[in-house]
Amino acid sequence: MSSLLCSSIGKKLLMGLSGLFLMIFLLVHLGVNALLLVPDGGELFNAGAHFMATNPAVKIMEPILGLGFLVHIVYGVVLTLQNRKARGSAQYASGKKTKGVTWASQNMLVLGITILAFLVLHIAHFWVKMKVTGSDLLEHVTINIGGVPTEVENAYALVNATFSELWIVLVYVVAGIGLAIHLSHGFWSSFQSIGFSNNLWRKRLTTTGQVYAWFVGLGFALIALLQYLFFQA
Amino acid sequence: MEKTLNLTLKVWKQNGPREKGRFETYKVSNISVDSSFLEMMDILNEQLINEGKEPVAFDHDCREGICGMCSLYINGRPHGPDDDITTCQLHMRKFKDGETIIIEPWRSAGFPVIKDLIVDRTAFDKIIAAGGYVSVNTGGVPDANALPIPKPDADEAMDAASCIGCGACVAACKNGSAMLFVSAKVSQLALLPQGRVEAARRAKNMVARMDELGFGNCTNTGACEVECPKGISLSNISRLNREFLTAKIKD
The missing domain is CATH 1.10.1060.10 (Alpha-helical ferredoxin)
Structure with missing residues (x-):
């Protein structure tokens, strides 16, 4: 097993699998975020956030998610360093004029670092406040979940207050676009790396990948933007 | 009337694997658009030999696109500005009169330069x-199908x-x-x-x-x-x- 993970294809397998795992997480995250757009004063979003915070399955998945990020980031850096070395220091004086190669595919590390920078900010804005330091905005409110009155943290108030600041919203929009570009190559590439592709599936995967990437990337950006524009008291 | 080209070539010259390389600029004139890229290189080398200079070293063999020896990085693309061909199948009609052509060896740590445009593959x-x-294990010829x-x-x-x-x-x-x-x-x-x-x-x-x-x-x-x-x-x-x-x- 160790010889598998030391090989180039083994490392790419880990990159692909962690990427696929993170892409599933993004869909779940976007699904909960979409509740922010329900105009009920955040009741449904709070119920969703409460479910995500208390569900045992989510609790188990949380450290695995952290591991997924870690593997993806560490191997991304390791692979890129190896690739730079394999490429060598000599550059082509006449440049690279190969057509039909997407910009995203050649800049995955730069895009990844952009997303990581955003992630640090994002975790400081929400995860740290919800799990570690707490926040005045998170005062408990009582909502009805399936007819049962339940006391939950007012996560909506925190999100709403965070998205009242224009610079934060702009950062989210830029990060959303960066994420979309990263995924526009990452989606099909992860399938290719784990060996699930051929001439037919390549077309299907690249098309699906484009739809998925821009749906997710613009979805996150749009939710932040709509919160700023239409959901402020 | 046959069309001909006058070209400026910027060619990578490197004396040996451990030597520092550099670009040399050469001029070639009256190159027929019907000639192949490697024929143009031959004309350049003949010119250099006649001038008493060292010719440019480059890999080539079959010159019909099946041996895989030719290996030039021309104007930003391996095998030059045409698709699905090797360097030896590249025609000079792909270039314009007066154009400067940059010719480099393959660049990769796995393929160190031996001399000029020749890399170790x-x-x-x-x-x-x-x-x-x-x-x-060779035996009798098996039946078809x-x-x-x-x-x-x-x-x-x-x-x-x-x-x-x-x-x-x-x-x-x-x-x-x-x-x-x-x-x-x-x-x-x-x-x-x-x-x-x-x-x-x-x-x-x-x-x-x-x-x-x-x-x-x-x-x-x-x-x-x-x-x-x-x-x-x-x-x-x-x-x-x-x-x-x-x-x-x-x-």
Whole structure:
């Protein structure tokens, strides 16, 4: 097993699998975020956030998610360093004029670092406040979940207050676009790396990948933007 | 009337593997648009010899696009500004009169420069020696169609087998990866029953050798496929991933 993970294809397998795992997480995250757009004063979003915070399955998945990020980031850096070395220091004086190669595919590390920078900010804005330091905005409110009155943290108030600041919203929009570009190559590439592709599936995967990437990337950006524009008291 | 070109050539000159290289500028005139790129290089070299200068060293052999020896990086592209051809199949009609043409060797840590435009591609031979063959016990000639092979498989195997091992994939790759080459060599045999027998061992050994020789990891940019003179498909890389991973997991 160790010889598998030391090989180039083994490392790419880990990159692909962690990427696929993170892409599933993004869909779940976007699904909960979409509740922010329900105009009920955040009741449904709070119920969703409460479910995500208390569900045992989510609790188990949380450290695995952290591991997924870690593997993806560490191997991304390791692979890129190896690739730079394999490429060598000599550059082509006449440049690279190969057509039909997407910009995203050649800049995955730069895009990844952009997303990581955003992630640090994002975790400081929400995860740290919800799990570690707490926040005045998170005062408990009582909502009805399936007819049962339940006391939950007012996560909506925190999100709403965070998205009242224009610079934060702009950062989210830029990060959303960066994420979309990263995924526009990452989606099909992860399938290719784990060996699930051929001439037919390549077309299907690249098309699906484009739809998925821009749906997710613009979805996150749009939710932040709509919160700023239409959901402020 | 026959059209001719006057050209400025910026050519990479390097005396030896450890020497520092530089660009030399040469002028050639009255080059027929009907001549091939390598014929133009021959005219340049004849001119240099007549002037008492050292000619430019470059690899070439069959000059009909099947041996994989020619290997020039011309104006930003391996094998120059045309698709699905090798350098020897490139015609001078692809260039304009008065144009400056930059000619460089393949650039990759796996392919060190030997002299001028010639790079050392023995790394490819080492990868082939690691498993790119079928161990055959020769006996009588088998009956035709004794081993039925589906047409799509035969076609795909033939397409993969058209790889001439020129190294344009490595030259084009931003990662210096040899995955397109290795995947073609693994695929041409893995798709056929004769090659299937040793498929797992072949995939493992060839990939191990490829990694050992310092070639990079594939990031699926697809530059190799675009520049491949034989149009080897990226789907071969996916097949190699599949072959390698299943072989490793079965261990």
